Amino acid sequence: xxxxLVKSEPDVYGWTHFIExxxxxxxxxxxxxxxxxxxxxxxxxQVLFYHSVTxxxxxxxxxxxxxxxxxxxxxxxxxxxxVELEPVMALDKLVPLSQIKAEPLLENLSLIRQSRxxxxxxxxxxxxxxxxxxxxxNG
DNA sequence: GCCAACGTTGGC
DNA sequence: GCCAACGTTGGC
Numbered sequence: 001x002x003x004x005l006v007k008s009e010p011d012v013y014g015w016t017h018f019i020e021x022x023x024x025x026x027x028x029x030x031x032x033x034x035x036x037x038x039x040x041x042x043x044x045x046q047v048l049f050y051h052s053v054t055x056x057x058x059x060x061x062x063x064x065x066x067x068x069x070x071x072x073x074x075x076x077x078x079x080x081x082x083v084e085l086e087p088v089m090a091l092d093k094l095v096p097l098s099q100i101k102a103e104p105l106l107e108n109l110s111l112i113r114q115s116r117x118x119x120x121x122x123x124x125x126x127x128x129x130x131x132x133x134x135x136x137x138n139g
Numbered sequence: 140g141c142c143a144a145c146g147t148t149g150g151c
Numbered sequence: 152g153c154c155a156a157c158g159t160t161g162g163c
Contacts, residue, residue: 009161031146052161097162116145116160 003127004041005048005058005111006085007118015049015059019087023065026119027073027082034119039068041083048122048130049087050111057096058130061088091134105129 006026008014018024029035041047041064049060066084074080100106106129110120122130131137 007161056162114145115143115162118160 001124002040002042002045003048003122003124004037004045004064005050005120005122006062007050007052009053010051010055011053014051014055015087015090018049018060018062018085019090023084023086024062025072025082025084027071029071029082029119030080031118032079034117035079035081037119037121038081038083040121041067043067046088046127047085048127051094055094057094057100058091058134059094060090061131061136062086063088089136091131091136093135095130095133099133100130103129103133 010016013024026038029038043064043066045064047062047064048058049062050058062085064083065086068081068083070078071080071082073082097111100109101112106112106126109122109126110117114120
């Protein structure tokens with residue numbers, strides 16, 4: 001079991017859209033490091049869903065429902081891949097970036113160290129702490 | 140709206 | 152292969 005965090009702008013594709021659709025094809029990733037992370041995702045891996053730009057913070061928990069395959073939005077460019085995600089549950093409360101930054105145990109989180117990376121691994125202890133901060137006790 | 144960080148592009 | 156210019160991301 002691996003843990004991840006994905007970013008999305010809520011004005012473009014937010015947690016509410018995700019819940020309404022019941023699943024998401026995570027397309028449009030055009031960064032090699034993020035792409036490599038998508039490729040490393042395995043069925044059932046748990047994924048923190050993060051809102052960037054507005055309402056900033058971790059809002060929910062998702063899981064990988066289909067592993068990486070070529071991105072259908074770039075049929076002529078085989079470099080890029082997508083995964084499919086399904087919602088698991090919303091956090092009881094948003095875990096804002098400010099709170100993540102203020103937590104010393106999260107200082108090595110990729111979110112903090114590489115602010116522009118949109119798909120990143122999260123350590124198990126970091127993952128569980130963030131869920132706890134969102135008041136989900138038993139991930 | 141501004142700007143820092145950073146990835147990409149293109150000239151040399 | 153270097154690096155300046157440029158575009159994008161994302162926090163504030």
